[in-house]
Amino acid sequence: MTSAVEFLNVSRHFGAVAAVDGVDLTIAEGSFFAMLGPSGSGKTTCLRLISGFEKPSGGEIRIFGAEVGRVPPHLRNVNTVFQDYALFPHMSVLDNVAYGLMVKGVGRRERLRRAEEMLALVKLEGYGARKPAQLSGGQRQRVALARALVNEPRVLLLDEPLGALDLKLREAMQDELKALQQRLGITFVFVTHDQHEALSMADTVAVFNQGKIAQVGRPTDVYARPRTRFVADFVGSSNVLEPAMTKALGGPEAWASLRPEAVRLVPWNKSDLRGSVTALRYLGSAMRVTVILPFGTLSVLVPAGMPMPQMGDSVGLILASNGLHVMEEA
Amino acid sequence: MRFDRPSFGLKLAAIGGLAFLHLPILLIFLYAFTTEERTYAFPPPGLTTQWFAVAWNRADIWPPLYLSLRVAAISTALAMVLGTLVAGAMAQARFFGREQISLLIILPIALPGVITGMSLRSAFAIMEIPFSTWTIVLGHATFCIVIVYNNAVARLRRLSGAITEASADLGANAFQTFRHVLLPNLGSALLAGGMLAFALSFDEVIVTTFTAGQQSTLPIWMLNELVRPRQRPVTNVVAMVVFVVTFVPILLAYYLTRGGADTAGGGK
Numbered sequence: 001m002t003s004a005v006e007f008l009n010v011s012r013h014f015g016a017v018a019a020v021d022g023v024d025l026t027i028a029e030g031s032f033f034a035m036l037g038p039s040g041s042g043k044t045t046c047l048r049l050i051s052g053f054e055k056p057s058g059g060e061i062r063i064f065g066a067e068v069g070r071v072p073p074h075l076r077n078v079n080t081v082f083q084d085y086a087l088f089p090h091m092s093v094l095d096n097v098a099y100g101l102m103v104k105g106v107g108r109r110e111r112l113r114r115a116e117e118m119l120a121l122v123k124l125e126g127y128g129a130r131k132p133a134q135l136s137g138g139q140r141q142r143v144a145l146a147r148a149l150v151n152e153p154r155v156l157l158l159d160e161p162l163g164a165l166d167l168k169l170r171e172a173m174q175d176e177l178k179a180l181q182q183r184l185g186i187t188f189v190f191v192t193h194d195q196h197e198a199l200s201m202a203d204t205v206a207v208f209n210q211g212k213i214a215q216v217g218r219p220t221d222v223y224a225r226p227r228t229r230f231v232a233d234f235v236g237s238s239n240v241l242e243p244a245m246t247k248a249l250g251g252p253e254a255w256a257s258l259r260p261e262a263v264r265l266v267p268w269n270k271s272d273l274r275g276s277v278t279a280l281r282y283l284g285s286a287m288r289v290t291v292i293l294p295f296g297t298l299s300v301l302v303p304a305g306m307p308m309p310q311m312g313d314s315v316g317l318i319l320a321s322n323g324l325h326v327m328e329e330a
Numbered sequence: 331m332r333f334d335r336p337s338f339g340l341k342l343a344a345i346g347g348l349a350f351l352h353l354p355i356l357l358i359f360l361y362a363f364t365t366e367e368r369t370y371a372f373p374p375p376g377l378t379t380q381w382f383a384v385a386w387n388r389a390d391i392w393p394p395l396y397l398s399l400r401v402a403a404i405s406t407a408l409a410m411v412l413g414t415l416v417a418g419a420m421a422q423a424r425f426f427g428r429e430q431i432s433l434l435i436i437l438p439i440a441l442p443g444v445i446t447g448m449s450l451r452s453a454f455a456i457m458e459i460p461f462s463t464w465t466i467v468l469g470h471a472t473f474c475i476v477i478v479y480n481n482a483v484a485r486l487r488r489l490s491g492a493i494t495e496a497s498a499d500l501g502a503n504a505f506q507t508f509r510h511v512l513l514p515n516l517g518s519a520l521l522a523g524g525m526l527a528f529a530l531s532f533d534e535v536i537v538t539t540f541t542a543g544q545q546s547t548l549p550i551w552m553l554n555e556l557v558r559p560r561q562r563p564v565t566n567v568v569a570m571v572v573f574v575v576t577f578v579p580i581l582l583a584y585y586l587t588r589g590g591a592d593t594a595g596g597g598k
Contacts, residue, residue: 079500085566088496088510103502
């Protein structure tokens with residue numbers, strides 16, 4: 001399989017700050033690729049390096065094998081769904097969607113026909129005559145998607161595409177985006193700071209930290225086997241265990257991660273591992289329980305429906321057999 | 331902070347202030363209809379519309395009127411092209427000395443007209459450029475550009491920068507982005523700037539005096555006419571024309587820029 005996008009030791013400096021710092025990256029054709037990280041981690045700069053709005057300070061960027069470092073944005077066969085959609089306020093929805101075809105010189109009848117098709121694809125038939133200001137946030141999001149897809153890009157870039165939507169709509173759009181990507185077979189690259197979004201939609205996740213990629217892999221790998229403390233903490237709020245604590249819990253003397261759901265609470269006399277409850281946080285489907293042990297604290301997830309401990313209770317803990325994951329790097 | 335209803339004294343003072351500013355304008359209109367042609371006696375001894383016919387038939391009014399219209403039209407056109415281009419550059423680019431250049435662009439409108447006029451006059455003399463319609467146009471363009479620039483730059487700042495990126499992302503080159511995305515959103519701001527510039531140029535006196543040579547524009551013709559003893563109301567008739575030609579564009583410009591708010595913010 002060819003790679004859609006390749007970064008070879010790419011850097012982007014803003015003055016003294018390295019927003020992107022020696023990144024190597026391969027995005028397989030047809031994949032749904034997530035760039036996950038906190039704000040300022042370099043993920044958006046990476047996206048803008050692909051779209052061409054940023055020029056690399058060093059390294060090489062290839063799109064389908066061709067070096068694009070100096071190719072301006074309007075000559076690249078990639079399209080972007082912008083964070084705030086950036087729809088043209090003075091144009092109708094249909095003209096917005098047809099814009100990419102218009103600037104390429106496609107005839108009026110043909111481009112409007114194809115724009116209508118795109119609107120149908122994103123389930124907005126009949127909205128063509130409206131102005132962007134007359135649409136809801138979710139509808140604008142769909143228009144932005146249709147407008148980017150009309151050019152039949154080989155890579156579609158999405159910059160925090162669901163950030164402005166409320167939770168319910170966001171979940172619905174996640175499913176729709178995933179279905180759309182599978183149907184079209186286009187490579188999707190999307191930037192997000194929401195680990196749930198990245199894990200549920202992508203088939204490959206790259207976790208960014210301080211301009212570098214901390215880990216790349218399938219969502220299940222990144223979640224269950226974080227490579228660094230940062231990944232363990234950022235992707236799913238794992239317990240990060242110091243070497244001494246790992247040893248006390250029966251592992252080797254090394255940094256390790258322990259998922260909160262890999263620990264089970266039992267009555268205090270049913271386990272040799274005991275502690276007391278110091279904090280409770282209700283999450284709806286589960287309770288996050290903080291337990292203090294003689295050698296440190298652990299976060300434990302108790303699913304709803306299980307017996308719930310109270311503040312100050314003494315509890316016993318049982319670790320799942322494969323719960324401890326020793327990390328490569330501290 | 332909240333204020334109580336204004337006191338009676340304050341209301342009276344406000345009305346008095348407005349009357350002081352605007353009643354003289356009504357007087358100008360009134361004297362256009364007076365039957366007395368040598369002095370502006372109040373109250374007018376009688377009313378007549380004959381001065382409109384007299385003004386219409388006076389051959390010496392038409393060349394200044396044409397000149398004023400021509401100068402205003404050309405300097406406005408010039409200002410709209412140059413002002414838009416400068417605004418485009420200043421709204422997007424970040425470079426060393428940007429603030430200073432921005433100040434230099436706005437300076438002509440802040441400078442006293444006497445200074446602008448004198449400096450242009452000496453510059454024309456040094457370069458041995460004879461006075462003509464074009465020297466007046468150049469003088470007027472210095473401040474017309476500022477008006478257009480100010481309007482355009484304010485609108486460009488309100489437009490989200492992302493829409494020009496979106497345009498480029500969809501395959502548009504710089505010219506297509508300007509033509510299809512920036513210009514339509516700038517339209518009303520440019521029209522407003524153009525109208526204000528036209529109004530400003532049409533009744534400008536000071537810079538014109540320094541750059542006109544032997545020709546006179548309509549305001550200068552009026553200035554000369556006021557010292558003559560005969561047919562004084564004709565000047566008032568012309569003043570009414572000047573009022574309409576300058577006030578209507580300003581009023582339109584006001585409504586255009588006010589209505590522009592929802593088109594500019596619509597993308598957000």
